[in-house]
Amino acid sequence: MQIISAEPLTPQAFAAFGDVLSAEGAPERMINEGLCARHHDRARLDFSSGRAGISIFDAVPRELPYEFDLVERHPDGSQSFIPMTAAPFLVIVAPDEGGRPGRPRAFLTSGGQAINLHRGTWHGVLTPLAAPGLFAVVDRIGEGANLEEYRYPERFCVVAPGR
């Protein structure tokens, strides 16, 4: 079994897979008489022939070390995961290599970070690390299965950063 060290989630490290949505950096605008910072339009959304929808996901919490062999992707749309708690969660993604996922990478959010997976990005299933595992998910509503799954021939084990 191969070991994967989780990395801290940063916009730079995650750029090939999606967007990190957070209040870091200077806001584009101050609104509400100066009492609210608007970090404007931070996700590259793409719903192809469908439309945007918001669903609520309630997932069983996992823990590190975390083993997996399954990833999936949505060829027809982006998918954003917005945690509804301040708890960090685990994000597993993989580069595409000719239609199949390459070696996975794992990122650990810092709390206060949501993510948007770009259309077609290989990723692991939703993996909160604390209860409740509650997320708002912005993804494509439309025709078609919009799902490809891939099971690696070996299992991977994600360990905490620096382990």
Added chain:
Amino acid sequence: MQIISAEPLTPQAFAAFGDVLSAEGAPERMINEGLCARHHDRARLDFSSGRAGISIFDAVPRELPYEFDLVERHPDGSQSFIPMTAAPFLVIVAPDEGGRPGRPRAFLTSGGQAINLHRGTWHGVLTPLAAPGLFAVVDRIGEGANLEEYRYPERFCVVAPGR
């Protein structure tokens, strides 16, 4: 100054203004090999001639009792507020009465609830009650100001439920 008692946020009480997004009730589907419940497509989104975007709002926390006299609405699109913490927040809305807002109502979320304001709904500014006041906001990106403001001739004071 008029007193408004905050009400618990329920889908029924909020129906005239928008949607309550939560994991309450039976999910439409179980996904990820049974480890995640998907409460599917819970928001009535409407971006008219624009498109959906996700922005991050970072607002100064307020406290009860809370005074206000200003509300606003977005004639061209719905607006969803997804809290990125488990802390309850205050939601102020008002019915439209011939192009002007009527008497406001105030709702207190229970944690684990996001909201989607239907297109054109009069509402108060974003009012978290704890730090950090961090929200993902799904709203319309497009041309035009998409904003109407109204200042009531008197101030209102929102107090805790049952006060």
